[in-house]
Structures are given as structure tokens and as C-alpha cells.
Amino acid sequence: MQRRVACMWFPRLASDRALRLRPLDGPFALTIRESNTNRIHCLNHAAEREGLHAGMPLADARSFCPEVLSAEADPEGDTRFLHALRRWATRYCPWVGLEGKDGLVLDVTGSTHLWGGEAGMLTDMRQRLLRTGLSVRLGIGDTRGAAWALARHSEGRAAPGAPLAALTFLPASSLRIPAETAMALQQLGLHTIGDLAKAPRAPLTRRFGPELLLRLDQALGQQPEQITPLEEPPHYGVRISLPDPIGLTADVMALTERLLRRLCETLKTHETGARSLCLTLRRVDGGSQQVELRLAAAMRDPSRILPLFERGVGEVDAGFGIDQMRIEATQVEPLPVQQLSHSAAVQTGQIEDLITRVGTRIGLENIQRFVPADSHIPERAFHSVPAAWSSPESGWSAPRPRPLRLFPPEPIAGSGTEPPRSFRWRRIAMETDRAIGPERIAPEWWLEDEAWRSGLRDYWHVQTRQGRRLWLFHTPQNPGWFVHGEFA
Template sequence: MSRVVSVFLPTLPTDRVRRADPSIAAETPLVVVARSGSKRWLSAVDPNAAKLGLHVGMPAAKAQALVQGLHMVDADPAADLAALERLTLWALTQYSPVVAIDPPDGIVMDTEGADHLQGGEELMLSGLVNRFRAKGLPARAVVADTWGAAHGLARLMTEKTQIIGRGKTADAVARLPLLSLRLNTETVATLRMLGFKTVGELAATPRAPLTLRFGPEIGRRLDQMFGRVAEPIDPIRSPNIVEVHRAFAEPIGAAETIVKYVSRLVAELCLELQAKGLGVRRTDLIVHRVDNTIQALRAGTAKPVRDVVWLTKLFNDRIEKIDPGFGIEKLCLAATMIEPLDDRQMVSSLVEATDVDVTSLIDVLGNRGTQRIYRLAPIASDVPERSVKRVSPVAEEEGRTWPTIWPRPVRLMHRPELIEVIALLPDHPPVSFTWRGKRRRVKRADGPERIFGEWWRRTSEWVAIRDYFAVEDEAGERYWIYRSGNGVDPETGTHRWFIHGTFA
């Protein structure tokens, strides 16, 4: 069964305008105005305008009279659609092989078999929403069994993310209003006049009278929402995507046959890439079944490649995940993330190479779902939690080295934990400290090592100070603790103590 994610961008038109014109102040109310003949109305409002009582559909003249200093921009549906297309192409490279535009304000993707690469559905949704918000685009996302259910819930919920369990679609959509069925406004208005308010009420009504009066559209939308009829997602494709495909006169289904044609498609794709001097970082295999459903497999690599044998192996390791159903009528192989790759001639040498290439191991682990493969790199910062960052395991060295003047703990905590300390101020090390309910008496200590705030980041760090101590308790365990402040001036910190790491 498919798992479909619907991403809703409620303020996409105004967000696009702000991104295109940074001179618009963040606190300025912004609206987008549509027109038809002499009529002008608000087609989109940002949160600032909404707080002032403006709403979609309000006459533009009335809105201008109500709010002084209102920033009004003419609607540009083509620009909105282009922005949505760019976001969809970005999501295609990051989250799933099957991603499509859900106009005018959404993205839909089938994440079956791809969510484990993001750490599961919960982490995938939260990461997706946070990345959109980092781009200045508030978003809401829902994952459900069907496109219709995810679409309706995403546009009517108040939370940022929601996960509808497998088989729970009927209960989740029963109370949704009729607008969530993606019917035209005239049909919805007529249904309301007849007394229908929710999807559940409409679904419980005999189908024949509805079809006789409204045609088959209501029944089709209900079946799509409840999963009785498949609603395939046609993946978006960019002109820059290199793609090869193979259609079959007779459907195929045997694993050996699938492997044979996948290997042929990989060879064709590598030839296309070689002709363009490109390598692939992310390759998607799209499987079109005869029952009008789509399955997809994604293979990623740590660096650009066009090795036929290696790419074939990455897909063959996961062929068993393909369910051919009643047969496969088409296979497509697309390079959705490509980078330049030059052919390098191997230089003969009497000395064996000493560098060990671990990228194949990284590729295997990554395609099995161990997506969080990274290495740590130093950053020029005295603040411990800012002095390290995660980088790609094959990223090039930047020339920075780890500090060696003062010892650093093997394990640095994600967040410093508050402890209770007995110590003589201002510069003496702790005599004892209590951490996680256990009191530890300090036997040896070294410090203080004073670290100052980074004043160029924010004004609150101009006078901020931390005094770090490396301490050892009676059991021989060593800890890295610090006091916030210099022990004298309250302006430098709270003078509370924290544990920040543990030594081996």
C-alpha cells in the first residue's frame, strides 16, 4: 500500500513576493490582488494582514481602506506556479522518486519505500516542514494512505505535521468538510443545500442518486480518498534530468526478467551520462504496473558515478522490494541528481595505492536506510557546541585542525545539563557536584579555562563568559563542567553550573 505525503503551502503567493523583494519589511501587511474586469479582490494574504482582519475574497478597495500602509501586489499565477515547480523539483531530489505538483499551493509525493532514508515518517515530516520554514515558507504536511486523504487533512489541520496510520483513513476523513473532496464550488454549494456537511455523511449516502444528479465525479473523489480507486502520481521531470525507459508489449513480473531489464537501463543511462560528461548521485527506478499504480526505488551514491556494474548492484540488492502485481508494463530509470564527472586515465605505478576508498561501503549503508552517515569537521569557534559540524563522509578537507591547547571530552552532550555544585567563588574548582540524582565528590580538577561569548553573533554575548573545569570524581570518572559567568558580575552569566561532556 502506498504512503502519500501532501505538503500544503498556505501563503505561497505572499511568501514568493517577499523572497523576490527583500525590501518589504517583515512587519508590513502584504496582500496579493487578483482582478477580473473592474473587480479587484484579495487572492492571498500574509499572516500580518490576516491578523488585521483581512481575508481572501475581500474587495481590494475595502482592504485598503481598513489597513493603513497595506502593501498590495498584483497576482501572478504563472510566477506562483513556477515557484511551486522549483520547490517540487527540489523535493524530488531530496525525499522521494515520485513527486508532483499539487496546484495551486501544494506538493504531493509517494514516500513508500523512501521514508526510511529520512529516519521514518515522523522525522521525515518534521524535517521537511522545518526545511521549508528555513526558506521562509510556512508549510504543513500530512502522510496518509491516499492522496485525497492527505490533501484534505493538510489544508484543514492546525498542526504542522500529522501521520495517519495505515488503514486509518476512513476514521481520519469522516469529519472533514466537503471542500476537502476537491470538488468544484458549485457542487459543494448544492450538496450543502441538500444537508450534507461532512465527507462521512456523503460517503454513507447511496451512490446511485448522487451519480444520477451530479455525475460520476463525487463517487470518483470518494473512492480516491478512501483508497478504493488508485490515484497515481505522475512524477515531475525537469529538462536537466537524464532519463531512459523501456515499455513492454507483454507485462513482465519475474524477478530475473526485472533484473535483466534494469541492468540494460543502467547501461543506457551511463552512456547518456558519459556523452554529457556527467555522473549521477541519485538514481530513481520508476515501475509502472498494469493496474495504473507506480512503485519506485531510489539508489544514492556518496559521490558522482557512472559505473554500470556498481549502479546495477545497488538496484539488484533491492529488487525484491518490487511487487509486480498483475505485471509491469514500463520501467523508467532517471538520474535525478547529477554532477560533472571527468574521465580520468589510470596512471600505472610500481607503488600500490595506500588510500582506501570507502565510498562503496557508504553507498551500501545509505541505500539500506542508514541515511545519517557523516563525519565531523572542525569550525573556527571557541564555543564548544559551535566548533564542530557534520559534513558528508566524502567532503574535501577544509584545512582546519582540531584545537590541541586544552583537552576536549570524547563525548560532547547535545545540550549542557544543569548540575548542583559546591564551589568557592570566583575561581576555585568544584568540591562536589550532583548530576542526575547522584552526588559525586571531586578528587582532582584542572581549570578554569575561560571562554568568552562571540560578540559578533548577537549583542547578548558581548559580556557572556563560561569557566570550564575538567574534574575527576572518586570513581575515576572524568567530566567537563562549566560555570555560566565569571563568578562575580551577574551580567556575565547566571552563575549556574552545567555538565557539557565526559572524557574517556
């Protein structure tokens, strides 16, 4: 069977995707910033008719066409969209791969008859894509190189077994060679693929290297070229159908354990861990109930995950019985295998399990933990963040000891630059027994902070005779004494 390869080229993929979301009439261009200049990344047909082209500075484009509308390009979104098109293209054949950043390549050998032949397949492709607002150019030939050249320079189909006849009059640049090589070939008078095929091979190899003739041989079918389809993303879901309905909590938990073991094997194979799980229980009356579980850390240990389902499963209304169960990891994160040694501490995950249990009742976002921040101001030296999406910091560093409790500065009576020997704080008489300091802290002048408008602060660690260990500071620029915290 003669091998046949089809190529889809989307010349305006980025702009077509943007206009599908927000249609408009008139010239339109997407821009991307390069070397401190906004340049045109992709543009629609109306902008091309005005003489604009990709790579053109946006300022120059507006001078040629003042009515052009522009928006910022999203290359990552375009990549995701192309991957979605690749999944859609598997309706024509199972072997579909990416061809650069704006094309697809399909090995349609043996599948064209399902569409009434090659012409019928190309017509169906074009009509479906045009209905969705996408510009496309199609080519089909015996080789990947021939299909690529036809899609970009001729848009047609090469007869089986005769690739050179269809490619003879196409420019040499259609061989997927660098622009510099194509320009050099034109200077030598080799303008088309036919001219290149007739030229002596040895001088071409000495001047341009083996890549030029390799591309030529691939296009003509004299050298093989594979089409590698992208690997389908792993599916993290398992289910089980029951011959007889069940309704007891113990039975549901037993089957949940079986499903979890199968799911965790898949997670381990791909070195990932689940952060969110959904257990779906289908009843015999056609209804279904779901038990969602959000984990405080990525996990793939069924013995740790199973007890966390007990509360949700206990609240399920089984009705007349459950005849199907399905569990799916709706959110996963990388969880590579870690090397264990006799010196490494074993992480049991008890904190994460506790956070998960409490989070199912009050919400994971409401469980906070303190993490250090890059600031020498005491009030700004930490942040409060959700514990489920952060890790405990072991390197809390401070030039001097900091109090366990911080509160808004509370004024006390005192004078001079050293801590008062006696003072009243919170209606309690205090006497200074020992004082350590001062530690001068300057305000962050680049930030507006009403609490630090008094200027510099000289902090003292004061041990009182009453047993309280306080953190006092003096403001030399606006004399006064304040209590800012208390040590444990």
C-alpha cells in the first residue's frame, strides 16, 4: 500500500483564535515584544491587504494603516489550541503529529476511503475548519516533505508514486531549509526543486552540507521520515461496576480501597500525586452522588488517602443501592520518587493528613501558616499563607531574637534613651531587672507606612522583675517609649 501523508497549515492560527473569541471587522494584528519593541506576531487577512506583515514594528504598521486594531499575543494559549486541534484531527487517522508551531501532519495511509477518497477527505477538513473560523491550507503526498511543501506553496495533492512531478516547479525554500540556504540557492540559479534535483550532488554537499540533500531526498521519498504522534496524556480515573447493588458504608469503603490502589499505581507509574479526588457513586435509580476530597499535599499512598474519605462516604444517601463506583484524580502534581537513606528523616505526612481532615470541615484556604518575608520591619517579616499550598520554612533567620507575640505598639511612660527603671503597662506596675540593646531598625523609605512615620526605632529586650519579658522600643526622632511584643 502506497504511503500517503497529509499536512494542515494554519497561516493565521493566533489571530484566528483571538477573533473566534471576539470577532471584529477590519485590520487586526497580534503583537509580541522583542528587544523593547512591539512587533506584529500574527495578523488577519484584512491587515495583510493593507500591506502589513509579520515581524513589522507596530509603530510602522500604524503609520501605514492607522485603523489597525492590536492585542497582545498569547503563544502558550496558541500552543494549547494547536494541541486541541491535534486531538480533533485524530478523527481522520490515529497518527497525527505537530508540524512546527502552526501545523499538523497526518499519516492517512489506509483511511482515505472512509471519506470517499483523498479529495473527499481534504474537502471535509477544509469545510469543518472554515466553519470554525480557521484559515487552513492543505496538502497531501507520498512523503511528509511533499505534503509540507504543497500545503504552503501550492495547496493540492500529489499523485501517488510521482512526488517529483508535483514538486518540480515549487521553490527550493519549500524543502524546509534555512532562509540563508534558500537565498544562496537562488544566487546560484537553483530556483525550484526541479533545478535542485538535476544539479550535481557533490558540489551541493561540499557547499551546504548534508542537510540540504537530506531534505530533498525526504521530500522525494528516497529517505524515510517518521511521523511521531504525541503521547496521549495519562487518565487518572478508575471505576468498577457491581453485579448487585450495595449500600453499607463498610462495603463502599472496601471498594473505594480497591479503586484507590489501582489509581495510586497509575500515579506512581507517572511519578505524580493527587491533590484533588472525586468519588462518584451511581445509584440503581440513575442518580449519582459525589464525594470530593482536597488534599493538603500531593499523595499517592492509598492507606493515607482512604481514611480521609470516611466522613464524606458516611454522609452519602445510597437510596436503593449503588451499582457503580468511579474515582478520579481531578488535580495532580509532580511527585518524583525520593531516595531514602539512613540519615534522611522519614516524612510520615501526619501534618498534611491533619490539615486535610480539618480542611474538609472549614476549608483548606482557612488553615494558615506563617512563612518568612524579605523585610527587616518586624510587622512585615512574615506572611500568612494557606498551609495546603505552602511548605514550612526551616530557615527563619533574624539578626536578634524576636518575640513570640507581636501587637500594635502600646505607649508607656519613660524618658531618656535607655529603658525606664519602672513603668506601667496594661495597668500593671513593672520594674526593669535587665535590658539588652539597643537594636536600631530604620523604616523602609520606599514604602508608605503610617505606623513608621515616627522614624528610627531603638529596640530593647527587657526582663522585668515581675517575670515578663517585653520588647520595647524608643523613637529618638519623636521621643517616646512603646511596648511592641512579648517573649515567651
